[in-house]
Amino acid sequence: MKNKDLEDLKMKLAKFAQDRDWDKFHSPKNLVMALAGESGELVELFQWLTESDSQNLSDKQKHRVEEEIADIFLYLLRLSAKLDIDLIEVANSKILINEIKYPIERCYGLSNKYTDL
Template structure:
């Protein structure tokens, strides 16, 4: 795991150890907690229009920051449990996405790659 993920991983390890929470942090439980935090992030935008979601007030933005941090911290903790290098995984996934979504075929489209695969 690379910096800053390594530093955050180490801090999360220490935080959990101080509270004896490692017993609860199985990959399954962390993945489940991650989905809860992602839902809490979605809740920050629930009922907002597209325009409102792009112009959050300071209270809304603070809540969004907190939920983004929660999501990221659970991802870092899960990655640490499974020995996944987040940065390397992200770069590898970007390469896969570039292959699945060639710019010349998908530019301006939100369709899933399976809808245009037959055109390749």
């Protein structure tokens, strides 16, 4: 069963694009490029912060991060709708795959990639 809130958000986002005649621009390729751009904007907000600073954002910094995360989420949601991908289903599937790749007894406390364990 699909998440109702996520489906409602997909529909709201599709209507937003349709009302502005933007659907014609929302090809998977263009959405991926927009997603990469928004990810870059999020990276920029953290670029020169220390580890400590990144964990203790000011209210203004946190607001800007929230806006970029929302942009990323909305582009990802729009892309998933265009490609008929159930985000919840594939995310749960990926967690199961990662549990196999990263068994607790081999990777606990380590940051190594699974190929280097």
